[in-house]
Amino acid sequence: MKTFKLKRLEVVDHDDEEIEQTNIKLLDGLIINREDDKGQWLIEAYTDTSYLNYFNKLHGEQGEIMVQATITKESNEPATFITTILGINEIGDKINVLFIGTIIDxxxxxxxxxxxxxxxxxxxxxxxxxxxxxxx
Known part of the structure; x- marks a missing residue:
């Protein structure tokens, strides 16, 4: 496995009519290339609880969620992933959101x-x- 610093995260949400990108203000984050036979990546976003309802709604409504993750440096091009939310955890007055998915080349x-x-x-x-x- 290879672990990288998650510098930026955008959730690409869509319905039948429009696409909306939500920039998540990260306090911290990691992205791990699991290097498994499914090519899966684990993304952990540590952020403020103000996003709790947003992520709970996404988790309840959608199976697959597209995210764009900027890895290591803010100047890097974002990588696009098709993910699902594994879990949302409250940690004091913060939350972490765990995604698992595959990268889109x-x-x-x-x-x-x-x-x-x-x-x-x-x-x-x-x-x-x-x-x-x-x-x-």
Whole structure:
């Protein structure tokens, strides 16, 4: 297992009509790559109890929750995870929220979309490689 400092956490909540991103003000946090055969990550967010109702509502209403986690440094690109809430614990006047989930490789998805678009535009072979390098 590898453990990293969680610097920032955003919950991406959606209903049928809109997507809402909620930035969680962290007091502390960890993110652990479990390195198991399911590729699961454990995310612990330690925050103020003002988020208790919000997380209880998410836990009760939704199975899967998308989160964006910034790891190690605030300047890093956030990683996107599909998670479920394992537990919400009150610790004095604070709470910790435990998520478990898998990382979404957005770069891979973006590259696949770009290549698909180029192929649909008729690029192939060497011409496809040149155009891909130009746009990537």
């Amino acid at each position: 957005r770069r891979k998805h973006i590259i696949e979309d770009l290549l698909t678009d180029l192929i649909e535009q008729g690029y192939q072979g060497r011409e496809l490689l040149v155009k891909f390098k130009e746009l990537a």
